[in-house]
Amino acid sequence: MSESEKEKRGVLARLFGRRPEEAAAEPVPAQAPSEAAVEAAPAAPVQAARRLNWWQRLKAGLFRTSSSIGTGITELFTKRKLDATTLEELEDILIQADLGLDTAARITEAVGKGRYDKAIDPEEVKRVLAAEVENVLAPVARPLVVDGARKPFVILMVGVNGSGKTTTIGKLAAKFRAEGKSVMLAAGDTFRAAAIEQLKVWGARTKSQVVAREQGADAAGLAFDALQQAQATGADVLLVDTAGRLQNKAGLMAELEKVVRVMKKLDESAPHAVLLVLDATTGQNAVSQVEIFGKTAGVTGLVMTKLDGTARGGILVAIAAKFGLPVHFIGIGEAVDDLEPFAARDFAHAIAGLDQ
Numbered sequence: 001m002s003e004s005e006k007e008k009r010g011v012l013a014r015l016f017g018r019r020p021e022e023a024a025a026e027p028v029p030a031q032a033p034s035e036a037a038v039e040a041a042p043a044a045p046v047q048a049a050r051r052l053n054w055w056q057r058l059k060a061g062l063f064r065t066s067s068s069i070g071t072g073i074t075e076l077f078t079k080r081k082l083d084a085t086t087l088e089e090l091e092d093i094l095i096q097a098d099l100g101l102d103t104a105a106r107i108t109e110a111v112g113k114g115r116y117d118k119a120i121d122p123e124e125v126k127r128v129l130a131a132e133v134e135n136v137l138a139p140v141a142r143p144l145v146v147d148g149a150r151k152p153f154v155i156l157m158v159g160v161n162g163s164g165k166t167t168t169i170g171k172l173a174a175k176f177r178a179e180g181k182s183v184m185l186a187a188g189d190t191f192r193a194a195a196i197e198q199l200k201v202w203g204a205r206t207k208s209q210v211v212a213r214e215q216g217a218d219a220a221g222l223a224f225d226a227l228q229q230a231q232a233t234g235a236d237v238l239l240v241d242t243a244g245r246l247q248n249k250a251g252l253m254a255e256l257e258k259v260v261r262v263m264k265k266l267d268e269s270a271p272h273a274v275l276l277v278l279d280a281t282t283g284q285n286a287v288s289q290v291e292i293f294g295k296t297a298g299v300t301g302l303v304m305t306k307l308d309g310t311a312r313g314g315i316l317v318a319i320a321a322k323f324g325l326p327v328h329f330i331g332i333g334e335a336v337d338d339l340e341p342f343a344a345r346d347f348a349h350a351i352a353g354l355d356q
């Protein structure tokens with residue numbers, strides 16, 4: 001393959017969220033994989049295949065997390081019996097994997113129960129870990145329900161810059177389109193020109209109308225226009241992007257509040273969902289982001305991205321235990337189908353390195 005062709009494939013990969021090596025394996029021009037899916041919802045056998053595929057990708061995506069936990073557990077319990085010292089070391093491994101102090105203590109206690117002074121198979125420790133993690137996650141694994149009576153159903157996406165808001169909007173737009181919904185996108189991250197362009201690309205790709213203004217435009221005014229247009233055209237869903245970075249935190253929060261205020265002038269019940277997008281690679285930082293955005297932006301649910309790029313995917317467990325906020329979706333890559341509804345059991349098994 002020539003250098004220019006490689007470069008072309010790289011650009012397509014960046015635009016359409018494909019991994020360069022995936023794009024390189026396909027003929028140019030790379031077709032968006034979900035284009036067909038956007039037209040119609042998949043049939044049951046296709047869904048079953050997709051699910052299997054998702055599980056494999058989830059496991060692969062969470063590999064860094066599961067191997068850091070799994071290797072620690074295997075090394076710890078291979079030659080040593082279970083006692084206070086090994087349990088303390090287990091707790092340290094779990095804390096280092098960002099599972100949070102409470103969950104780490106809870107898992108350690110469950111592993112120790114009735115097993116003192118005995119040898120324990122590392123696989124059994126992983127099974128206890130998975131069961132305890134699933135118990136923590138099950139109450140927060142809640143789907144995002146788009147209420148058809150709210151038209152448009154307005155979803156405000158918030159989060160710090162680079163957390164994956166714009167990409168997640170694109171992935172969500174593809175999902176809603178695949179369900180046959182009409183979607184409008186509001187390019188409310190007016191702080192960053194590239195974010196506006198990125199959203200336009202997602203709009204074209206998912207056949208969703210994009211409402212955008214120039215960089216630096218008033219985000220609240222844009223959100224107002226977008227909602228007005230979505231109402232006028234009868235769109236089912238309006239996804240509103242926001243800036244993750246302004247001159248300072250107070251400015252950012254004031255802007256978010258203004259965006260909400262002006263949309264309420266057109267629809268008192270809007271926004272119907274406020275999704276905080278968290279980047280898993282930021283580890284403990286994600287906890288303070290939930291605190292800050294939760295207080296000021298009225299967050300109704302979470303999306304955690306980049307679980308594929310970190311050994312600290314356990315942070316999702318710590319956040320679930322601490323805040324109890326619904327976790328709607330997780331992202332394990334940049335491609336359009338790398339976002340899926342959050343399933344407690346799958347996640348718990350994947351981070352424990354167990355089969356489904």
Ligand SMILES: Nc1nc2c(ncn2[C@@H]2O[C@H](COP(=O)(O)OP(=O)(O)OP(=O)(O)O)[C@@H](O)[C@H]2O)c(=O)[nH]1
Pocket residue numbers: 017159160161162163164165166167168189192195242243244245305306307308309330331332333334338
């Ligand atoms: N590996 C990986 N990368 C992701 C994931 N989600 C998003 N990204 C990448 O993260 C980078 C930032 O994503 P954006 O969607 O631009 O983030 P943003 O929050 O909109 O950022 P701002 O516009 O600066 O506020 C991009 O390169 C995305 O492709 C994910 O689940 N896994």
